[in-house]
Amino acid sequence: MSGETDLIKLYSGRILELAADIPRAERLSEPHSSVKKRSPLCGSTVTVDLRCENSKISDFGQDVKACALGQAAASVVGGAIVGCSAEQAIKARDQLRALLKGSGVVPDAPFEGFEVFLPASAYKNRHASILLSIEATCEAIDALQNA
Structure with a gap:
């Protein structure tokens, strides 16, 4: 019963708010780069499109077919990514990975919204x-840089 209660706490009101309002939730018509990623464990998928100008992400779109946690994370990314450099996106990814592994360190702005996933470190099957x-965003950046 305790595990079930903890899982219910994981799906906090803030997670559900983020999941219900995903910024930039439409594909771009002419992206510079696109990547589709799928989580083999749960079947969630995200397709990311981006455009870059002057070494910054100038436009971003995504198609999200994921659980509430995946949707909430996509919401944080969609709200923060435009205007970021490749280095900022990569750092945010690495900081989120560390947070999920239990570091307890909240990612730097503008990705501090990932803080909502602190309780998820105990649920590796959700990572x-x-x-x-x-x-997907970092892979799209990498594909663009290596084109």
């Missing part, structure tokens, strides 16, 4: 879904 949007 892949939480990471989908930021990992």
Whole structure:
């Protein structure tokens, strides 16, 4: 019963608010780069499109078919990513991974919204879904840089 109560706490009101209002939740018509990622464990998928200008992400779109945690993470990414450099996106991904592994360190602005996932460190089976949007974004950046 305690595990079930903890899982219910994981799906906090803030997680559900973020999941219900995902910024930039439409694909771009002419992206510079696109990546689709799927979590094999739960089947969640995220497709990310981005445009870059002057070494910054100038436009971003995403199609999110994920659980509430994946949707909430996509919401944080969608609200923070435009205007960021590749380095900022990569750092946010790495900081979110560390947070999920139990570091307790909240990612730097503008990705401090990932703080909502602090309780998720205990649920390793949820990590892949939480990471989908930021990992797809970093892969799209990498593909663009290596094109």
